Amino acid sequence: MPTAQALIEKMTARGATIPIAVDVVCGKKFDANEPAVLKDAKDVADDDMIFDIGPKSAQELADIIMKAGTVVWNGPVGVFEFDQFGEGTKTIAMAIANTNAFTLAGGGDTIAAIQKYDIYDKVSYISTAGGAFLEYLEGKVLPAVAILEERAQG
Numbered sequence: 001m002p003t004a005q006a007l008i009e010k011m012t013a014r015g016a017t018i019p020i021a022v023d024v025v026c027g028k029k030f031d032a033n034e035p036a037v038l039k040d041a042k043d044v045a046d047d048d049m050i051f052d053i054g055p056k057s058a059q060e061l062a063d064i065i066m067k068a069g070t071v072v073w074n075g076p077v078g079v080f081e082f083d084q085f086g087e088g089t090k091t092i093a094m095a096i097a098n099t100n101a102f103t104l105a106g107g108g109d110t111i112a113a114i115q116k117y118d119i120y121d122k123v124s125y126i127s128t129a130g131g132a133f134l135e136y137l138e139g140k141v142l143p144a145v146a147i148l149e150e151r152a153q154g
Contacts, residue, residue, distance in 0.1 A: 019061060023054025025078065025085055036084035052078025053088035062095035071096060073105040073123075074134055076113045089113050097122035106133035 011018050021041050026048040027034035038054050053061075058077070065071050073096060080086035096103050097119040105114060105123050107130025114120050127133040136142055 019057070019064065021053045021057040022060075023056045024050045025052035025054055025088070027051050027085070030079070032082050034082070034084070051082070051085035052080075055087065055091070058088040058091035062091050065092065065095040065099050065101065068099065068101045071099060071101045071103045072137065073103065073110055074107050074130065076109055080113055080116065086116075090117055093117040093119050104133075104137075106130050 008018055008020075024039055024041050024044060025036045026039055026044060027036060028047060028049065030049065030051075034051075036051070037048075039048070041054075041057075044050060061077070073092070076086075076089035077092060078085045078088040080089035093113055094117065096105070097117075103122075103124045104127070105111070105125070106127035108128070110130070111126060111128065114123060114126065120126070129136075132142055136145065
């Protein structure tokens with residue numbers, strides 16, 4: 001929690017925010033037949049497992065996506081493979097499909113969500129290189145890219 005609080009304070013000082021889930025969808029065990037229970041985040045019990053964000057939290061993220069100029073999506077927000085825990089990811093996928101922003105998506109789970117919610121043709125750019133995709137966006141030099149750049153200049 002101290003790390004999260006430090007990040008929130010740092011971002012707030014810069015005029016930015018980190019959205020925090022206010023509602024979540026829980027279950028007691030990781031199972032395709034587990035009932036989904038919607039709870040306020042503050043009401044999560046010690047034996048609850050959080051499997052998705054709730055509708056209020058999903059809508060908050062969708063609203064942010066709809067106002068953005070660029071969206072980078074790396075990873076679902078729930079266990080979307082189980083339909084009862086997929087509404088958060090579906091809400092985000094639909095926002096990405098409908099935004100006017102330039103959208104980038106990467107990683108295997110993200111691509112699986114894109115396929116499940118059939119928005120493949122609505123995403124501006126899709127990368128199958130999840131971790132490397134994020135490292136490249138961070139500005140890290142990737143060995144294969146460095147070789148290609150070196151050869152292009154040579």
